[in-house]
Amino acid sequence: MTLLTWIFDSLLGLSLLWLAWRALACPNLFKAIVLFVAFGLLMALAWVRLAAPDVALAEAAIGAGLTGALLMAALAKLHPTEAHNDFAVPPEKNVTKVWSWQWLPAITILLVTTGLGYVVLSLPPYATGLSTEVAANLEISGASNPVTAVLLNFRGYDTLLEIVVLLLALLGVWSLNSADLDHKAAPGIVLDTLARLLTPIFILVAAYLLWVGAHAPGGAFQAGAVLGAAGVLLLLAGWRPRTGLMALPLRLVLVIGPAIFVIVAMLTLLIAGQMLEYPPTQAGALILILETAATVSIGVTLAALFLGGDPRKNNRNKNHT
Amino acid sequence: MNPNDYLSAALLITGAVFFLAGTLGLLRFPDVYTRLHALTKADNVGLGLMVVGLAVQAESWSVVGKLLLIWWLVLIAGASVAHLIASGALQRGIRMWKP
Amino acid sequence: MGAVFTEFPWGVILILLPVTGGILCFLWPQIAKITGLFIVFVVALLVVGLAWQIFNNGVYRHAVGGWGAPLGVDLYADGLSLLMLAITALVGMGVSVYSAAYFKHEQAAQFWPLWLLLLAALNALFLSADIFNVYVTFELMGLAAVALVALAGSREALGAAMRYLLAALLGSLAYLLGVALLYHGFGTVDIALLVERAEPSPVIWAALGLMGAGLLLKTALFPLHFWLPPAHASAPTPVSALLSALVVKASFYILLRLWLEIFDPLVGGAGVEQLLGLLGAAAILWGSVQALRQTRLKLLIAYSTVAQVGYLFLAFPLVAAAGVSAWSAVTYLVLSHALAKAAMFMAAGNLLCFGGHDRITDLDRVVQRLPLTAAAFALAGVSIMGLPPSGGFIGKWLLLEAALMQGRWDLVAVMILGGLLAAGYIFKVLGYAFTQADISHESKAVPASMEWTALLLACGAILLGFLAVPVLSLVGIGDPFGIGEVRP
């Protein structure tokens, strides 16, 4: 490692720690979220330094982008009045001081972290993990990007459960809240134009990421996140889908990812005898089908999470009253 | 290093200088409008220079196309967001700085 | 016919079917109740099929994707996993029948998909042989459980759900950091391969600390139990039953597995068992005393769960000298507590539905007015107290025997005191159930199915006391406790 990269890595590491500390300690919540988004973007840079471009894409799109959007939307709903008066939401009334003896957790955590640091440094400096196994089976996995091969084939079962986790989060959100579906006027011509202009490009980029994921960084999650971002932009611009689409059609789109995954799991179980065991000749096609369905579901689910409630419930309530 | 490398190095460093100027402006300018002005103007030029600097190194035209697309996306997003922030600030009654 | 039975991939369907059911219930809420009930009963049949298979072929292993560890994820079931799956199916059926009458309209449409996905998560967790896969199932289980608690919608329930979510996420992250260290230390996340490759090192200690802390938080062992009483008490009744009976046991199951397979052979005898036993003893005393002090029935039952979780940890320090009876005791306690606590929460839910409140002093002669529910509560109480001939009695007796064999009089004293305190809080409730309250309240009819499921589950807890031989021989399949080999 040359001196220059060492300096760069150290600076990046320190900036990450500093941003994290500021995001957690600064009294203004609005600022804290902005700092958190900046933290996420620097994390993406760190992933690139660690030769993990797939993770960098996912972090930038989901970790920083959509999480940031969710946090901002939540903050705006938390302080609806203040947010309109000023950019700066008033500082939390009681930032800390739940514990009158804060030094105790601080010292405990410091000790534990020192121990953890020691453990991390005690690991052997050279280890290949499972990279030889992954490389040996990459040929028959149906994808030449090793990360996609692990996600959709070697550990495809984890991915199946993970997509269900995303659906579950939406179920939880919907059971708590209903969404406002009144069509809102766009807050200005600029945002409106931007949304019109960018949505097709986002869809194009998502399709590209999905397609390229088989052999280069990218894949269903990154593509889904871009699709989700397009949805968030449209929602911000005041666009609301027609209420007629809110019942079954929306739900079908939301579950297509997990549903196709379960169907493929069942079929492979019947034909090959093992769940998610793809015949090597069809593995590529199967992975593409799974990824396409997952992309659509992930994108729509993320946008629906941003909307933050069950649109159908609201519709029905209105009919009642 | 061949001449191309010198060219892209020069472009990248010039771009970085623009970014530095933009960041300084963001930190030192007195109000939200002037800060936006510094940020968007300087960063857009800085990014443009960097994109050209990288395009010199590109292996194929498709890479150049992607780089230009990134620049265009940042331009349009930056301009729109700057507009939104400024109009939001105006609506909330934040006064412009007068020297 | 036999070959079809023994080769059929029961385990995999156990996971895929409830996921399918959850999706169907989400798509067509109108038929959610029927679909949900149907799926849960089919899952119970599948568990029977899996039991048949394991009985004939020995342990079940399924290499997902055909790769096998370390590259792929493996599913694995031995006697212990089978019993956990069986108790999940059994309690699940009871809760489903109860919920069919309990949840109405909008709430029912929200309950069924969440519950089926929780069932999928539980089954996937009990079948997992891969510690990273366990992390994903934990998140699936945690989010489903939190959303179910929040279904109650009250301010208390929302606060409790929030606290529960934070605790669950913190536990998962600590666990995941442990997984990261184990993976980078030994190059695999498969439990069986970790057993082969692991050797005493700082990584093992750090992983034990992180995963242990995360799992103890999820299992709500004293003093990490703070999130449990509000969440279990304020959730809708069927959800309280699920959480206390099954969800808490899931993280305990993983803790037990990891301890038995990976950590005990490497760091056993270094005092970790003693610490766990000490915390268990503290949990029994603290939980029981708190339960005795409660004025609301559901909170009392929730604190009783804190105490009963403590018993599970008493086994750890006793294993060195009395492996067989200590681990049999744990198995028995897990099973009987699941049945008894589910029955107890359901009984409490019936009383809540009947009188519109769960103030213990205001129970007002429910013994005469709701005899089935009162009987269910009393029978479940017998098992919780550990009186013969219940399942709880067998568990506590085996544990007591192990403690006596080792001359651990301190633990014997804690167990006896815990039993007395349990008798105290159960009889406190029963006492008020017999007496007339000062002011009578209006009452509502309780659906018969809600009364009968509570009673049947309570009877199951008692019946377990007569099934010691088959249950203990079943749990021995695949030797999950390593009793086969003699420990030095």
Add this chain to the structure above:
Amino acid sequence: MSTAFLYALVGTGLFALGLYALIVHAHLLRKILALNIMGSGVFMVLVALAKRTGDAPPDAVPHAMVITGIVVAVSATALALTLMLKLNAKSGHAELPDDRRE
């Protein structure tokens, strides 16, 4: 110290910072931020240590695990934020009852 270990140590630092903030801060939004930063720390340990392959490409399995983790994290965050808003609507506070200073 190699890049891998440098970033792994940063990861443990982030985990610790998040944990501390989770304990001492009362506001739920802050707790949710803290959990996200803790998660980033864990992910960083996972990915950083996968780069101990010398000049060969890094181990892809932890990368896939982290992508799974990121999606799980955003799901949990979304549910937590909705719960927070609902709690705030019902009780008027975005803090847990016991943590609130009167």
